[in-house]
Amino acid sequence: xxxxxxxxxxxxxxxxxxxxxxxxxxxxxxxxxxxxxxxxxxxxxxxxxxxxxxxxxxxxxxxxxxxxxxxxxxxxxxxxxxxx
Amino acid sequence: xxxxxxxxxxxxxxxxxxxxxxxxxxxxxxxxxxxxxxxxxxxxxxxxxxxxxxxxxxxxxxxxxxxxxxxxxxxxxxxxxxxxxxxxxxxxxxxxxxxxxxxxxxxxxxxxxxxxxxxxxxxxxxxxxxxxxxxxxxxxxxxxxxxxxxxxxxxxxxxxxxxxxxxxxxxxxxxxxxxxxxxxxxxxxxxxxxxxxxxxxxxxxxxxxxxxxxxxxxxxxxxxxxxxxxxxxxxxxxxxxxxxxxxxxxxxxxxxxxxxxxxxxxxxxxxxxxxxxxxxxxxxxxxxxxxxxxxxxxxxxxxxxxxxxxx
Numbered sequence: 001x002x003x004x005x006x007x008x009x010x011x012x013x014x015x016x017x018x019x020x021x022x023x024x025x026x027x028x029x030x031x032x033x034x035x036x037x038x039x040x041x042x043x044x045x046x047x048x049x050x051x052x053x054x055x056x057x058x059x060x061x062x063x064x065x066x067x068x069x070x071x072x073x074x075x076x077x078x079x080x081x082x083x084x
Numbered sequence: 085x086x087x088x089x090x091x092x093x094x095x096x097x098x099x100x101x102x103x104x105x106x107x108x109x110x111x112x113x114x115x116x117x118x119x120x121x122x123x124x125x126x127x128x129x130x131x132x133x134x135x136x137x138x139x140x141x142x143x144x145x146x147x148x149x150x151x152x153x154x155x156x157x158x159x160x161x162x163x164x165x166x167x168x169x170x171x172x173x174x175x176x177x178x179x180x181x182x183x184x185x186x187x188x189x190x191x192x193x194x195x196x197x198x199x200x201x202x203x204x205x206x207x208x209x210x211x212x213x214x215x216x217x218x219x220x221x222x223x224x225x226x227x228x229x230x231x232x233x234x235x236x237x238x239x240x241x242x243x244x245x246x247x248x249x250x251x252x253x254x255x256x257x258x259x260x261x262x263x264x265x266x267x268x269x270x271x272x273x274x275x276x277x278x279x280x281x282x283x284x285x286x287x288x289x290x291x292x293x294x295x296x297x298x299x300x301x302x303x304x305x306x307x308x309x310x311x312x313x314x315x316x317x318x319x320x321x322x323x324x325x326x327x328x329x330x331x332x333x334x335x336x337x338x339x340x341x342x343x344x345x346x347x348x349x350x351x352x353x354x355x356x357x358x359x360x361x362x363x364x365x366x367x368x369x370x371x372x373x374x375x376x377x378x379x380x381x382x383x384x385x386x387x388x389x390x391x392x393x394x395x
Contacts, residue, residue, distance in 0.1 A: 027256055030252065030255050030256035031256050033252055033256075034249070034252045034253055034256055037248070037249055037252060038249070041193065041196050046196075046197075046198065047196075048198070048202075048241060048242060048245050049242060049245045049246055049249065050193050050194075050196055050198070050199060050202065051163075051166060051193075051194070051199055051202040051203060051206065052202075052206075052242070052246060052275045053193075053249075054166075054167065054170045054190045054193060054194065055170045055173055055174060055271055056267070056268045056271050056272070057186050057189050057190060057193070058174050058177070058178050058182050058183065058185075058186035059267055059268050060268070061182055061185055061186060061189075062182075
């Protein structure tokens with residue numbers, strides 16, 4: 001890697017890193033909100049749209065996995081949602 | 085009841101036992117005589133269209149008579165079918181591990197209370213959107229009022245829900261990645277479009293009409309008034325009122341005379357309270373309605389212009 005590239009990365013990081021971290025956290029929060037809306041019945045709330053969400057469940061499994069990891073839980077905390 | 089057969093979707097609703105199935109069947113029959121291809125759909129879990137036509141009607145359209153098909157929707161079956169369909173859909177898209185977990189999750193979600201009602205709703209939505217192009221007119225013989233009003237409110241509720249979900253998804257994607265290719269958002273958008281079309285057709289007075297069936301008695305009158313209020317609130321076009329099973333005026337029998345005197349009072353009340361609606365009175369027939377011949381007699385009263393030209 002050239003010195004030039006290193007320099008560019010350094011300044012990019014210096015300028016954007018805090019901003020990026022903020023954004024990533026916000027995205028994660030929004031993601032959690034979305035997951036909760038989709039998995040309401042798992043936590044005991046009735047969800048009128050359950051049937052219309054069945055086909056997106058497999059896409060969300062991964063995100064659910066990432067969520068419990070991020071929350072510091074090694075394994076899925078919900079018995080009804082055993083993702084790993 | 086003019087213009088009734090020009091619609092694409094007709095509902096027949098009312099209190100239990102007032103003759104919804106009979107009126108729905110007679111109207112469907114009249115429309116089929118007028119040359120329309122008609123599907124008569126029963127959404128009541130306690131189906132009785134098969135009893136009227138005296139033959140088995142199942143979860144797929146069966147041809148009953150020329151131009152007339154029957155269908156009895158079964159919530160449990162629709163829900164199983166829906167789940168099987170989703171599983172089929174995702175089969176090629178994911179690896180074995182995810183599929184196994186996802187299928188488990190899907191089975192669990194589909195066993196939740198409300199899933200059957202939702203599957204029923206989805207099937208009705210498909211019919212109202214005109215997915216089955218074989219038919220010109222779809223006549224719904226609905227379950228008693230309360231259940232049906234809930235069903236009619238559902239597209240609105242679901243739409244709001246799915247819209248909220250898709251906004252939430254969009255907000256998240258806006259930060260993370262391009263949202264055009266997100267399969268979750270694409271699925272939600274598709275659902276939303278389907279629900280919008282369902283609601284638009286349900287609320288269009290050109291497409292749909294709701295017929296209220298009642299008999300001239302206290303409780304059905306009150307229930308009809310409430311149903312009318314709620315239908316108006318929901319924005320559903322009410323096509324008219326069918327006052328069923330009116331007793332003959334002249335009878336030497338004192339019992340019948342007394343019943344008739346009471347009925348006259350209720351008929352007046354109906355005319356007064358539902359003055360804005362078009363109303364048709366159907367006399368009590370000498371025998372109960374069963375089979376095509378008696379249905380034809382009833383069609384003549386309900387939709388006079390649509391009789392077969394030759395027997």
